[in-house]
Amino acid sequence: MRIFLAGDHVTGTGPANVTQYYIKNLPKGTLYQKRRSKPARAVEILIDTVRADVVVYSGYSKQNILGLKLAKTLKKPSAYIMHGCVEYENSINLEPDEEMNKVERRTLELADLVIAVSRTFCEWLKEYYPEHAGKFDYVTNGIDTDLMHNAVKRSERRRHMILSVGGGMPRKKIRYICEAVYKLRAGYDPDMFLCVIGAKGADSDKIAEYDFVDDRGIVSFEEGLRLFDEAAVFVQNSCFETFGLAPIEALMRGCPILCSKHVGALELIKDLHDEDVINDHEDAGEIASKIRNVIEDSNAARLSSDLEWESNSWKSRSKALTSKLSKLVLQK
Structure with a gap:
């Protein structure tokens, strides 16, 4: 099984660091985004979605919509690693953004599987988005x-x-x-x-x-x-x-x-x-x-x-993610 993992892994934010840990620990041959400009990333998404058996988008981005639509067209199973809830967090931070809300909701609609970064967050998501409750699962973030x-x-x-x-x-x-x-x-x-x-x-x-x-x-x-x-x-x-x-x-x-x-x-x-x-x-x-x-x-x-170092390591978490993606591929 070949994975295409798309998402920011260079800016040093929490989600970017998580994506970087997965890149380092997922199976050899995993594809990930290397281009920085939007046009180059779009071409990269097209090529690597064709090459992959399953596509994974990590973190909020407008590019997720393009990539997940393409995956559906090519009948490739897809997953979205959800690090936070833009809609809810922006409201708490007194910075509501309806455009961001639409992108996040569309991402949830298009993804076959939504992977939360903790069990607690997964259970919260099932209540906040009951219409997508069957899609939610979790792989708790690991330890470096x-x-x-x-x-x-x-x-x-x-x-x-x-x-x-x-x-x-x-x-x-x-x-x-x-x-x-x-x-x-x-x-x-x-x-x-x-x-x-x-x-x-x-x-x-x-x-x-x-x-x-x-x-x-x-x-x-x-x-x-x-x-x-x-x-x-x-x-x-x-x-x-x-x-x-x-x-x-x-x-x-x-x-x-x-x-x-x-x-x-x-x-x-x-x-x-x-x-x-x-x-x-x-x-x-x-x-x-x-x-x-x-x-x-x-x-x-x-x-x-x-802390249980071995079971909470990024190597262990990457194996857990790979296992869930393998099941997703078999279901498709």
Whole structure:
């Protein structure tokens, strides 16, 4: 079986990184997009769809419509790896876009199989799009075990530094982390500060009102790893997070983590304690209390040892994806 995997794998975004991991680990002979210009990509889609036994589109893109229509015309089975829900996430982020919604809905209509990046997200999709419930399946994102080789010891970290990823996107709920740090500075650690990385968004102005926030904007993957190495705690407070690679990357660099219960990546960790999880992402008091607890009693070693490295590796995930695609080909 020959796979054609289409989608961005170079920009460094979460979906692009996932696509890159699959390219590295799927069976030898897997085809993937190499061209950058739109005309060249269109030609590439045509040629490689003909050559492949099954086509897979990873991540939201208008090119998915062209490719999936072509696959139907050529009677090639097709799958769509769904990293997030554009329609729902844009509404949370106060950036509704009807054109993007139409593209996403059309993609769901055309694909034979829709693969979510976590079990939690898969179940959510079945409820949000009941008309497509029979198409949804999942392959939980994997772990890049190479990231763990240079984990930094707790004693070498900046004990006043709290780190979060997501910039000004409202769904990341970083403004409530700001409120929590404000409380902690008043009654626990006056030198505590919050380092935020990510693009500007509707919450950026509110976040900027706190003078202890170090807003780094968009940083390179390498810079992100360096910040994981420095931080005392990484906090992910999202109200909706289909997976979220950042907490796992932080753990693998030896950084303690605190995540909201909505973070899909937590399903990789079996021995979660209540103090590891934010139950109410808008409760600054709970967030502050749990940040303090994680600082004083690091969970990094306990949680990272609970990860099943082999079964959660990208090699294992690629085998799972290949198995689902093989079944799809046989059904066709």
